[in-house]
Amino acid sequence: VRVVFDGLLYRGAAATREPAVVTVTATGLRIEAGGTAEWWRYEEFRQTQGAHRGEPVRFEREGGGEAPAVVVDDPAILAAIAALGAGPAARRFRPRRSLARVAMAAVAGALAAGAALYLWIIPALAAVVARRVPVAWEEEVGRRTTDLLAPPGSRCDDAEVGAALEAMLARLQRAQPGSPYTYRVAVARHAAINAFAAPGGYVVVFSGLLEQADRPELVAGVLAHELQHVEQRHGTQAILRAIPLQLVIAAVAGDVSGLAGFAEMAGRLGSLRYQRGDEAAADRAALETLRAARIEPRGLVDFFRALEAKAADVPEQLAYLSTHPRTADRIARLESALDSLALTPEPLMSEQRWRALATRCSG
Ligand SMILES: [Zn+2]
Numbered sequence: 001v002r003v004v005f006d007g008l009l010y011r012g013a014a015a016t017r018e019p020a021v022v023t024v025t026a027t028g029l030r031i032e033a034g035g036t037a038e039w040w041r042y043e044e045f046r047q048t049q050g051a052h053r054g055e056p057v058r059f060e061r062e063g064g065g066e067a068p069a070v071v072v073d074d075p076a077i078l079a080a081i082a083a084l085g086a087g088p089a090a091r092r093f094r095p096r097r098s099l100a101r102v103a104m105a106a107v108a109g110a111l112a113a114g115a116a117l118y119l120w121i122i123p124a125l126a127a128v129v130a131r132r133v134p135v136a137w138e139e140e141v142g143r144r145t146t147d148l149l150a151p152p153g154s155r156c157d158d159a160e161v162g163a164a165l166e167a168m169l170a171r172l173q174r175a176q177p178g179s180p181y182t183y184r185v186a187v188a189r190h191a192a193i194n195a196f197a198a199p200g201g202y203v204v205v206f207s208g209l210l211e212q213a214d215r216p217e218l219v220a221g222v223l224a225h226e227l228q229h230v231e232q233r234h235g236t237q238a239i240l241r242a243i244p245l246q247l248v249i250a251a252v253a254g255d256v257s258g259l260a261g262f263a264e265m266a267g268r269l270g271s272l273r274y275q276r277g278d279e280a281a282a283d284r285a286a287l288e289t290l291r292a293a294r295i296e297p298r299g300l301v302d303f304f305r306a307l308e309a310k311a312a313d314v315p316e317q318l319a320y321l322s323t324h325p326r327t328a329d330r331i332a333r334l335e336s337a338l339d340s341l342a343l344t345p346e347p348l349m350s351e352q353r354w355r356a357l358a359t360r361c362s363g
Helices: 076-084 099-132 135-149 159-174 207-212 216-231 234-242 245-252 259-268 278-292 298-309 328-339 351-358
Strands: 004-011 016-024 028-033 036-041 045-049 057-061 069-072 184-188 195-198 202-206
Touching (some): 004 028, 004 076, 016 069, 135 234, 159 184, 159 216, 159 351, 202 216, 216 234, 216 278, 216 298, 278 328
Antiparallel strands (some): 004 069, 016 028, 028 036, 045 057, 057 069, 195 202
């Protein structure tokens, strides 16, 4: 701490002004001006200026109008007194922050608290609650969300396509021991090369994906990825993050009754998004599921390549949880994971059978 400061000493009725050297000590200030030094004990003077930013610091000796005063431009003298001065008298000179700075600090604090709430606290709570939400509740939310986003009238109800997709999901699920879900798959008539999963095991595949897939393994790769979003409860977490905090707290306490309506509303608003990291986690686990199910895993990479090549975008109201960021590094990451994945795949079906199925929901 710097203890020596330049200042000006004002003295007498005429307030003559002299340059002064002010030294901060434990008991007071030593003020040297015009070749003589005087001591001001902390009990003997008060601060009359310098509480605000940009203002010089002014100390006045007790004793009325003609009492001497010393002015120091550098507000660091207050910090020096705070650091060195002993006793209650010295503490009267604690440096004060300007109102603007106090307000800024308050705003910054509130923003930081809000950011922490949204970045860490709500996601952390959502992850905790999502593990405790009953599967029956997830199924209810998943069914309602799917009906809302891919209404029955917009679906392709082809029994053969449905059976083929369900068989794929069943084979994947068998490779996922302990799964509590019953998977249901619907095909939505839309050109998007995409799919999404709602909580509880509801999977929606767009007809564009079936049409553009040159082999069933590509669809199985996407299904494995969606299955992982369900198993890891990413969609349930997304819903929990989007709803008011008091409902999350109620859910922590075991009351999940308020959640369903909000999930529907959030879905309608298209505000549900997976969290950063969910996609990579689903990709990683999907490859493992494909390996365990003995399904040729390159299909998942080829799906992302197809997305990159033909970016038929998902309609606004279906943006729900179906954004699969198609980035080069995602493909690269999958490619390198594939290199270390050894397996002898068993085909899902013959080429002819797939060709017959792939276009049954088109047009
Ligand atoms: Zn995904």
